[in-house]
Amino acid sequence: MNSSWKLLAVRGIDIRIHITFPLILVFAAMSYGQVGGRDGALFGVVSVLLLFVLVTLHELGHSFAALHYGIPVRQIVLLPIGGLAQLERMPEKPQQELVVAAAGPAVNVVLAVVMGLVAWLLNIPLLGGVQDFSLTFTALFSFLLLYNVILALFNLLPAFPLDGGRMLRALLAMWLRYDRATAVAVNIGRVVAVIMAFWAIRNGALFMGLIALFIFVTGSQELAATRWQSRLRRSGYGHMVREVFSPVVGALGPYDSLRQALAERMRGWQSDFPVADDGRYIGFVTEDGLLRAANLYGPDALIYAAMSPDVRPVSLQTDLLDAVGQMARLRVWALPVVEYGRLLGMITYRQIQEFIRTTPGFPHEDSPRIVRA
Numbered sequence: 001m002n003s004s005w006k007l008l009a010v011r012g013i014d015i016r017i018h019i020t021f022p023l024i025l026v027f028a029a030m031s032y033g034q035v036g037g038r039d040g041a042l043f044g045v046v047s048v049l050l051l052f053v054l055v056t057l058h059e060l061g062h063s064f065a066a067l068h069y070g071i072p073v074r075q076i077v078l079l080p081i082g083g084l085a086q087l088e089r090m091p092e093k094p095q096q097e098l099v100v101a102a103a104g105p106a107v108n109v110v111l112a113v114v115m116g117l118v119a120w121l122l123n124i125p126l127l128g129g130v131q132d133f134s135l136t137f138t139a140l141f142s143f144l145l146l147y148n149v150i151l152a153l154f155n156l157l158p159a160f161p162l163d164g165g166r167m168l169r170a171l172l173a174m175w176l177r178y179d180r181a182t183a184v185a186v187n188i189g190r191v192v193a194v195i196m197a198f199w200a201i202r203n204g205a206l207f208m209g210l211i212a213l214f215i216f217v218t219g220s221q222e223l224a225a226t227r228w229q230s231r232l233r234r235s236g237y238g239h240m241v242r243e244v245f246s247p248v249v250g251a252l253g254p255y256d257s258l259r260q261a262l263a264e265r266m267r268g269w270q271s272d273f274p275v276a277d278d279g280r281y282i283g284f285v286t287e288d289g290l291l292r293a294a295n296l297y298g299p300d301a302l303i304y305a306a307m308s309p310d311v312r313p314v315s316l317q318t319d320l321l322d323a324v325g326q327m328a329r330l331r332v333w334a335l336p337v338v339e340y341g342r343l344l345g346m347i348t349y350r351q352i353q354e355f356i357r358t359t360p361g362f363p364h365e366d367s368p369r370i371v372r373a
């Protein structure tokens with residue numbers, strides 16, 4: 001929860017820096033300091049801070065494109081290895097994914113062209129200050145121009161999940177099935193990652209090695225998730241919540257306090273609770289919501305303070321896939337089952353996983369876990 005600090009918000013998007021971010025400043029100060037002494041260290045810190053302004057603009061490019069298609073953007077997090085725009089969901093149409101992925105590097109291309117024009121108009125030597133690690137306008141200008149080009153080119157590498165890899169997947173998905181397109185893009189990404197890793201080892205380039213690892217791991221995870229979902233979709237069983245949910249479930253009353261809910265949480269197996277009044281469904285409390293509310297309002301606040309407004313109850317006829325989809329979107333592990341306003345029970349992610357594992361005809365491979373933010 002508190003692993004990042006909020007810097008500012010742009011069009012409702014929080015821009016946050018991760019607690020590990022200062023590492024890159026220390027790293028920059030040390031490595032530039034070795035070349036240029038104290039001036040070099042200062043140059044390292046200032047230039048890397050400016051570099052992350054470029055990274056933020058790049059992520060805003062992705063974010064604005066997503067907003068254009070009605071996809072909410074949760075936040076932008078700045079990490080030592082770069083920025084991350086967290087979208088509520090991925091664009092479903094390949095054309096939209098193509099535009100969202102291309103919008104980031106496009107920002108850097110436009111900035112590089114504008115900076116090139118400015119340099120030409122003001123007669124600034126284009127890369128004149130690249131080897132000059134002092135805090136002069138020319139040195140910083142050259143550094144930023146160079147890194148704009150590097151950011152654009154690097155992100156356009158066809159290494160899924162980098163932007164270029166996503167663009168490639170989107171292009172392939174116009175002709176291939178989505179999971180096949182993902183598999184091709186991820187495999188190309190793996191090859192690029194291995195080449196990068198070899199290069200990083202030979203040259204002792206720690207950051208390049210980290211990025212290669214990131215490409216390999218994240219690409220593989222996303223491929224597993226895509227395969228699982230498309231298998232589920234194709235198996236087309238149309239299983240419903242009715243077959244899986246548990247009708248006997250602990251519920252909280254509207255006048256319960258957070259303290260009682262926490263006690264209930266400590267006592268039993270259950271970590272998420274529906275709230276009901278005499279059988280009538282009122283709301284839903286997740287473990288996260290409960291802990292957060294207890295932190296904010298103290299344990300004596302009423303349970304209303306902890307209810308998640310986004311959770312929509314499912315009915316007995318809801319398709320299991322839709323239930324899983326809602327859980328993934330909201331990052332919750334359970335949903336209330338409600339019919340005609342009456343609380344009937346609850347369905348959990350674990351129950352669905354178990355059901356899929358034990359039902360013939362369903363894929364028996366390991367399902368991906370929902371990533372908790």
Ligand SMILES: [Zn+2]
Pocket residue numbers: 058059062104105155163
């Ligand atoms: Zn990007």
